[in-house]
Amino acid sequence: MAAARVRQSPHSTKNHNLIVAVTFVTEVGDASRFESPRQLWDISVWFPASAQPGETVRRGGITKAGNGRVRHMLVESAWTYRHSPKVGKAKLYRLEQASPKVCEIAWKAQSRLTARYRMLSARGKRTTVVCTAIARELVGFMWAVARKARGSDGHSPAVVPPPPMRVAPNFTRLDPIKGLKRFFEIKALSELLKSLIKVAIVGGSGVLIGMFLFNTAIWAPLCGDACVLRTGLHLFGAITLIGCATLILAGFVDLGISRALFRHDQRMTQTEFKREQKEEFGSPELRKGRKSFAHDLGDMPPQDLSSEAEPTFWLDSGTRLVGLYYGAGMTSAPVVLALLDGAARTQRVRAGFCVPIMTQSPLADEVFDPAVPGRYIQLRFFERVVQAMAA
Numbered sequence: 467m468a469a470a471r472v473r474q475s476p477h478s479t480k481n482h483n484l485i486v487a488v489t490f491v492t493e494v495g496d497a498s499r500f501e502s503p504r505q506l507w508d509i510s511v512w513f514p515a516s517a518q519p520g521e522t523v524r525r526g527g528i529t530k531a532g533n534g535r536v537r538h539m540l541v542e543s544a545w546t547y548r549h550s551p552k553v554g555k556a557k558l559y560r561l562e563q564a565s566p567k568v569c570e571i572a573w574k575a576q577s578r579l580t581a582r583y584r585m586l587s588a589r590g591k592r593t594t595v596v597c598t599a600i601a602r603e604l605v606g607f608m609w610a611v612a613r614k615a616r617g618s619d620g621h622s623p624a625v626v627p628p629p630p631m632r633v634a635p636n637f638t639r640l641d642p643i644k645g646l647k648r649f650f651e652i653k654a655l656s657e658l659l660k661s662l663i664k665v666a667i668v669g670g671s672g673v674l675i676g677m678f679l680f681n682t683a684i685w686a687p688l689c690g691d692a693c694v695l696r697t698g699l700h701l702f703g704a705i706t707l708i709g710c711a712t713l714i715l716a717g718f719v720d721l722g723i724s725r726a727l728f729r730h731d732q733r734m735t736q737t738e739f740k741r742e743q744k745e746e747f748g749s750p751e752l753r754k755g756r757k758s759f760a761h762d763l764g765d766m767p768p769q770d771l772s773s774e775a776e777p778t779f780w781l782d783s784g785t786r787l788v789g790l791y792y793g794a795g796m797t798s799a800p801v802v803l804a805l806l807d808g809a810a811r812t813q814r815v816r817a818g819f820c821v822p823i824m825t826q827s828p829l830a831d832e833v834f835d836p837a838v839p840g841r842y843i844q845l846r847f848f849e850r851v852v853q854a855m856a857a
Contacts, residue, residue, distance in 0.1 A: 503606035544600035
């Protein structure tokens, strides 16, 4: 019966592994013998400082006069409730062996305690205070689980062992077609290419060492002891130098192939690129519609522009004169009202200007050719014209 309570009672709540469950049952005993979770809290775990003036009871701060081992386990368990409520694979196996009432209490404990942990942390409470509050409520849920596991008749229900699992061989991974496909994957081919290049580099280094040092090594013993020592040092230095160069070259080749493989794995597909462009700049159809609307708007004449309107700004290039009109709240963009060149320009210049004018401006020649009197300026000239008018 004690083993059943160990598996079912405290082991069903979050972060209560076998050590926590055994510690709780060993130190506290049968938690269902207490009449209320407050009694379990006051007697076995923490002793709150209290005073009894008459018939009232005033409870003070929490003391550490209770069971230290249980208190340590509860605080460590309360610390894990800072995470979101969930059930892992190992805990799911334990919950499958418990009764539905125990599972319901365990999930209710997770939901309430995680929400309370976040609420107390948001209020600026210290972590120790938050964990103590969570541990205090956790004792209540453990008491409720112990009562449900013991049963209404005061006896622990019989624990039915789970049915034995049938172990059958799994042949899904023994697929020769998938194995052959893995041989021709890009990663496998890249590893093969790196191995072949390294073998070629090492083989070439061996050939170089043999070509330059074989003849010297053969005739070195005929020179005497001094010649052998000098030849040995020369041979050792050459081998070391060629070996270092071989390792560096092989490292650069390995790095280049690995970077190319990484870029290939991390590159976006055409569908992902279109999705990213759509999320960043909007739908292509919508952008195309906006451009078409802006182009059509530039070709449309202003609706509220009267026939007696006069230019409010002039652009003069020296040979051509462009008169523009802009009224705040009346037109959305500058409107071309006058295009003068030759004698007409000279006559208008002699008459003088009562509005701002920008002289010797090459922008006037650019606007003059495609402009249509009574229409908005083209969109490509909008920013430059506005800057000229604001200068």
